[in-house]
Amino acid sequence: MTKREDLRQILSPFLDRNLGFPLRPKLIPDLCSFSMPDGLGLQVRGSEKNFVLRGRLVETVMPWALLAVDGHSTIEELLRRRPADISAEDAAQAIFLAFRRGLLQDSENYEEPAQIPADATVKRQLLFWGRNLGSTRFNSTSGQVQSKLSGKKLVLIADGFLGAATFDILVRSCYTDIVLLEWASDQFLADTFSNTDFSNNLKMESLGRSLDQTAKRLRHWLPASDLLITATRNAPQLLFELINRECLAYQRKWLRGNDNGSSIEIGPYVDPFYSPCFACMIARQSCAIDQAIEEELYQVRLAETPGAEQLVGETIACASIGAGFLSAEATRILTEIHLPAFDGAVLSITNGGALDLNHFKRVPRCPECYKGGRCSISEQTLHVTI
Numbered sequence: 001m002t003k004r005e006d007l008r009q010i011l012s013p014f015l016d017r018n019l020g021f022p023l024r025p026k027l028i029p030d031l032c033s034f035s036m037p038d039g040l041g042l043q044v045r046g047s048e049k050n051f052v053l054r055g056r057l058v059e060t061v062m063p064w065a066l067l068a069v070d071g072h073s074t075i076e077e078l079l080r081r082r083p084a085d086i087s088a089e090d091a092a093q094a095i096f097l098a099f100r101r102g103l104l105q106d107s108e109n110y111e112e113p114a115q116i117p118a119d120a121t122v123k124r125q126l127l128f129w130g131r132n133l134g135s136t137r138f139n140s141t142s143g144q145v146q147s148k149l150s151g152k153k154l155v156l157i158a159d160g161f162l163g164a165a166t167f168d169i170l171v172r173s174c175y176t177d178i179v180l181l182e183w184a185s186d187q188f189l190a191d192t193f194s195n196t197d198f199s200n201n202l203k204m205e206s207l208g209r210s211l212d213q214t215a216k217r218l219r220h221w222l223p224a225s226d227l228l229i230t231a232t233r234n235a236p237q238l239l240f241e242l243i244n245r246e247c248l249a250y251q252r253k254w255l256r257g258n259d260n261g262s263s264i265e266i267g268p269y270v271d272p273f274y275s276p277c278f279a280c281m282i283a284r285q286s287c288a289i290d291q292a293i294e295e296e297l298y299q300v301r302l303a304e305t306p307g308a309e310q311l312v313g314e315t316i317a318c319a320s321i322g323a324g325f326l327s328a329e330a331t332r333i334l335t336e337i338h339l340p341a342f343d344g345a346v347l348s349i350t351n352g353g354a355l356d357l358n359h360f361k362r363v364p365r366c367p368e369c370y371k372g373g374r375c376s377i378s379e380q381t382l383h384v385t386i
Ligand SMILES: [Zn+2]
Pocket: 276, 277, 278, 279, 280, 281, 363, 366, 367, 368, 369, 370
């Protein structure tokens, strides 16, 4: 085998498009890595999990590899420029190990991401995205993640402190295209954000606690949206059932958050027909909770009375915890930087500070999201002759 064929063989794994290896790899900034004494290895902190790299390659080749990946050279150019005492196989293995552990990103568009104002908030977020690119590898640069925030269309059905805090965090996180639909009729959000500029891509409307009005506005805004979020306070189950139906009909993703007065519920995240929906959750919940009948009666009362005058008390601190969970999950869903955490799951955050995460599975033949009825083959034709 000639030297050229040898190098081509070593390079072949890097050229697999499914691998997503960076064209011009660059060491991710803001990671903390250092060689520990006495051969204990290279400690890396700051990515999704802290880890230690050990072994011959880490001691002999990795120091060169981490300096060599400067964002200006392709993998082939890097291997050709390696020191004489490092073999091509070892150099390739060290660079591949660094990539596999999430230490490398593509240099393209990183330095000055187009259309992203580089203020202090954006700079810090870019560094954070960079450290987490290796989690899913859906994005090759941190600028790509950041640009998704302003490029996605959100619909937020909001009420009270939870709704206000969620809207506030989303806007501060650089989401610029949000339709804020105030669920309650007390105008709390309208008063809170009276100084906010609701022109351009920030819009605000009132739903006046009306299911008919909600259905009407959802049919207007949902078709063009990327994600619907609810951040409500003591909202009736009927509202979530309506949202679930509309989102399934328009095949739009939605994330539920609701403060029920005793705890804030985060989840489920519903990706229509791919994850369990809200109806699946209710079917499971009614089999599992101790007071299913009492809950049903409360929901009837909640739907039939205005309700806004009850369970009004709340704190900014508790609401901000829920808003943080909702905003972080929205970013996981929309940027794919991490996998969603509340797909088929509901997190309860009690007023006392306890966290309780419950998972539920898709209910067989859920009346809302079961797709079996679309099969056009008659059951009578499915006879098998042996
Ligand atoms: Zn379902």
